[in-house]
Amino acid sequence: QKEVEQNSGPLSVPEGAIASLNCTYSDRVSQSFFWYRQYSGKSPELIMSIYSNGDKEDGRFTAQLNKASQYVSLLIRDSQPSDSATYLCAVRKYQLIWGAGTKLIIKP
Amino acid sequence: EAQVTQNPRYLITVTGKKLTVTCSQNMNHEYMSWYRQDPGLGLRQIYYSMNVEVTDKGDVPEGYKVSRKEKRNFPLILESPSPNQTSLYFCASSPSTTGGADTEAFFGQGTRLTVV
Numbered sequence: 001q002k003e004v005e006q007n008s009g010p011l012s013v014p015e016g017a018i019a020s021l022n023c024t025y026s027d028r029v030s031q032s033f034f035w036y037r038q039y040s041g042k043s044p045e046l047i048m049s050i051y052s053n054g055d056k057e058d059g060r061f062t063a064q065l066n067k068a069s070q071y072v073s074l075l076i077r078d079s080q081p082s083d084s085a086t087y088l089c090a091v092r093k094y095q096l097i098w099g100a101g102t103k104l105i106i107k108p
Numbered sequence: 109e110a111q112v113t114q115n116p117r118y119l120i121t122v123t124g125k126k127l128t129v130t131c132s133q134n135m136n137h138e139y140m141s142w143y144r145q146d147p148g149l150g151l152r153q154i155y156y157s158m159n160v161e162v163t164d165k166g167d168v169p170e171g172y173k174v175s176r177k178e179k180r181n182f183p184l185i186l187e188s189p190s191p192n193q194t195s196l197y198f199c200a201s202s203p204s205t206t207g208g209a210d211t212e213a214f215f216g217q218g219t220r221l222t223v224v
Contacts, residue, residue, distance in 0.1 A: 008148070034212060043198055043215035044151075088151070096141075096202075096213055100150035 003027060004091050006099035015108050019076040023089030023099055026070070032092040033065055033072045037085045038101065044088055048074060079106045110135045114199050114216035121189055121223055129184045129219050131199030137214070139202040140182040141166065142174065144195040151198070157182055189223040196220050 004025050013019040021035075032051055036044035048063040050056045050072065056063045062075040072091075076083055084106045089099040112133045121127055133140065141156035143166075153166030157176040171193055173185040182201075186193060199216040 041196070041218070041220075043218050044213075045215070046212050049212055090213070095153070095156070098143075098151040100148065 002099075003097045004089055004099040006087075006089050006102045008100060009103040010105050011102055012105045012107055013079050015079060015081060015106055017079055019079045019083065019104055019106070021074040021076075021087050021089075021102050021104065022071060023073065023091075024071045025089075025091045025097070027091070027093055027097075028067070028070065030091045030093045030097075033063070034090040034092070034096075035061075035063060035072075035074045036088040036090060037083075038088055039085050047087070076104075081106050081108055110214070112199055112201050112214050112216040114197075114219050117217060117219060119219060119221050121221070123190055123223055124188050127186050127189060127221075129186075129197060129199075129221070131182045131184065131216055132180050133182075133201040133214070134180065135201060135203070135214065136179065137201035137203050138179070139204060140176065141200050141202075141213075142172070142182070142184045143198045143200065144168065144193075145198065146195050154184070154197075189221075191223045194221060194223050 006023050035048045037047050038044040050063040050065045060077045064073045086101040086103045088101045090096045115130045138159050142154040143151045152168045154172050155174040157163045197219045200213040202213050
């Protein structure tokens with residue numbers, strides 16, 4: 001079992017809809033949780049970080065953390081074509097452990 | 109501007125010719141690391157450094173060397189590159205690894221290496 005798992009996709013979502021990205025992790029002691037967006041050939045950039053159970057909202061993005069079930073999700077509201085990218089989930093206990101990423105395609 | 113700078117951005121080399129990819133950060137971060145990224149495999153850590161003169165292997169260290177003589181610099185060295193090291197490489201730094209708000213990773217622009 002991988003330490004951080006994501007569905008590789010691609011996940012296709014119509015423009016204006018809600019995109020839902022999920023990530024599960026295996027180490028219960030994980031402390032910090034991050035979502036990064038990566039455009040093709042570019043470096044990952046931080047979208048959201050979350051450290052405690054519940055929801056955290058920032059503009060069109062909402063991160064959700066459920067430590068009991070060991071999953072973290074990212075919701076993107078009012079999806080735009082510019083949101084088309086690969087979204088990487090990262091979990092930190094001491095080192096950052098990365099998921100392989102979910103490719104998101106927003107269809108106009 | 110706070111940043112992580114990698115050079116070169118693109119490099120084509122021949123098998124066996126030693127090369128160095130430089131990485132420098134201006135944020136006084138303690139933690140630095142190198143990743144390679146290949147299609148379908150995500151980010152895989154090559155080496156990391158918790159502080160000056162402290163380095164350790166990541167998940168895929170074979171064929172690579174690093175050094176951390178100064179806090180700001182963390183070069184990646186390929187002593188004898190082979191075609192299976194063709195990849196997209198990223199350097200990253202973090203303020204610390206103790207958990208919480210100061211542990212996000214800041215990435216360099218990436219180096220696309222081709223070994224023929």
